Amino acid sequence: MSRILILGGTGNTGRLIAQHLLAQSKADITIAARHLDKAQAFADRLNQQYSSHRAQAIHVDASQNDSLRLAFTDQTMVVVAAPTTAYADGVIRTALEVGVDYLDVQLCAQKLAVLQSSTDEIERAGRCFITEAGFHPGLPSALVRYAAANLDTIESAVTLGYLNMGKHLPYTEAVDEVVENFREYNGQVFKSGQWTKPNSYEVRTCDFGGDIGRKRCCAMFFEELRPLPHMFPSLRETGFYISEIHWILDRVIMPITWAWLKVAPNAVRPVGKFLWWGMGTFHKRPYRVELQVQAAGIRDGRPVTVQATVAHPDGYELTAIPVVAALLQYLDSSARRPGLWMMGHLVDSPRLMKDMEKMGIAFTTRIQAGET
Numbered sequence: 001m002s003r004i005l006i007l008g009g010t011g012n013t014g015r016l017i018a019q020h021l022l023a024q025s026k027a028d029i030t031i032a033a034r035h036l037d038k039a040q041a042f043a044d045r046l047n048q049q050y051s052s053h054r055a056q057a058i059h060v061d062a063s064q065n066d067s068l069r070l071a072f073t074d075q076t077m078v079v080v081a082a083p084t085t086a087y088a089d090g091v092i093r094t095a096l097e098v099g100v101d102y103l104d105v106q107l108c109a110q111k112l113a114v115l116q117s118s119t120d121e122i123e124r125a126g127r128c129f130i131t132e133a134g135f136h137p138g139l140p141s142a143l144v145r146y147a148a149a150n151l152d153t154i155e156s157a158v159t160l161g162y163l164n165m166g167k168h169l170p171y172t173e174a175v176d177e178v179v180e181n182f183r184e185y186n187g188q189v190f191k192s193g194q195w196t197k198p199n200s201y202e203v204r205t206c207d208f209g210g211d212i213g214r215k216r217c218c219a220m221f222f223e224e225l226r227p228l229p230h231m232f233p234s235l236r237e238t239g240f241y242i243s244e245i246h247w248i249l250d251r252v253i254m255p256i257t258w259a260w261l262k263v264a265p266n267a268v269r270p271v272g273k274f275l276w277w278g279m280g281t282f283h284k285r286p287y288r289v290e291l292q293v294q295a296a297g298i299r300d301g302r303p304v305t306v307q308a309t310v311a312h313p314d315g316y317e318l319t320a321i322p323v324v325a326a327l328l329q330y331l332d333s334s335a336r337r338p339g340l341w342m343m344g345h346l347v348d349s350p351r352l353m354k355d356m357e358k359m360g361i362a363f364t365t366r367i368q369a370g371e372t
């Protein structure tokens with residue numbers, strides 16, 4: 001029986017991963033967090049809800065390697081769903097020492113560097129390490145691969161993101177991590193067969209269709225995009241663009257956020273609170289989180305376009321559900337391969353989309369004759 005420990009199992013993302021995992025698989029789960037009382041109460045609720053004894057709780061503090069070692073022992077996999085990138089080195093090293101598989105949902109250059117420097121060790125140990133799982137990062141490359149699976153030759157594949165839950169969300173340490181990532185902002189896209197410069201700033205108007213319509217979008221680079229032109233040598237254009245939501249957010253809050261971080265790079269918490277207040281205050285319908293790939297290429301000798309969309313009203317669901325859909329492929333061994341993988345590169349994308357739909361994601365695909 002597989003045992004999966006969710007580090008941060010009482011958090012916004014971790015709670016949903018736990019629920020979907022219990023509903024979709026036979027795995028036992030361990031809810032791990034610093035506050036054992038909360039973790040135990042949540043595990044008890046899950047056992048009641050699923051009439052089982054499959055959920056347990058354990059105290060763990062990611063800043064303490066002894067605590068990590070104790071928690072990881074006897075687990076099959078550790079799912080990192082906590083804002084603990086500051087301790088990534090300890091978490092990764094302990095997973096390797098104890099001999100467990102690993103998956104994280106974090107976006108952090110330093111974490112990725114630690115993982116990449118451990119690639120040989122991960123392979124030698126026969127461990128399966130999956131990184132950058134979730135919505136973004138996670139789905140942009142999975143969607144490009146989904147589009148490619150529907151084409152004989154893929155020529156362009158741009159992914160668009162729309163993030164608008166239309167409400168105040170609680171401020172957690174995870175927002176600090178979002179703001180820390182802003183300091184490493186990279187707007188690279190792959191255009192006319194080559195990557196633009198890392199400090200380039202690409203803005204374009206993209207048509208989402210439906211009730212979102214045309215939006216001004218800003219490029220945002222994810223490491224998972226980098227190997228795509230190598231995976232698909234016919235690809236001439238790819239990238240990720242995030243949509244504007246409200247003009248005050250776009251033209252006032254964001255520029256202040258950037259300027260503030262530039263003059264005071266350590267003011268992460270106040271900058272984060274300001275940004276979170278802006279996002280919770282200035283919004284307008286439609287409310288949901290959506291990712292869309294717009295691809296073009298050749299199928300059966302004819303030019304076609306592929307548009308695939310995943311959406312959910314709750315962004316945490318859109319983070320947790322792809323993780324659990326990927327874990328289903330890990331649990332049945334089809335995606336349990338030794339090495340370091342990005343989620344979007346490892347999974348069977350068409351199956352991922354199907355399983356996500358079963359778990360409540362709105363998924364649509366449109367394939368049309370078109371210009372390339």
Ligand SMILES: NC(=O)c1ccc[n+]([C@@H]2O[C@H](COP(=O)([O-])OP(=O)(O)OC[C@H]3O[C@@H](n4cnc5c(N)ncnc54)[C@H](OP(=O)(O)O)[C@@H]3O)[C@@H](O)[C@H]2O)c1
Binds near residue numbers: 107
């Ligand atoms: N890939 C994506 O699409 C995506 C989307 C959203 C979020 N994320 C990432 O997901 C992660 C979690 O985000 P979230 O919003 O779900 O966070 P959150 O709600 O703040 O979750 C916090 C959880 O982590 C635990 N925790 C915090 N510090 C800990 C520590 N030092 N040791 C052990 N447990 C600790 C908390 O419990 P205690 O306080 O009891 O310790 C709680 O269970 C973040 O890294 C975020 O950037 C990724």
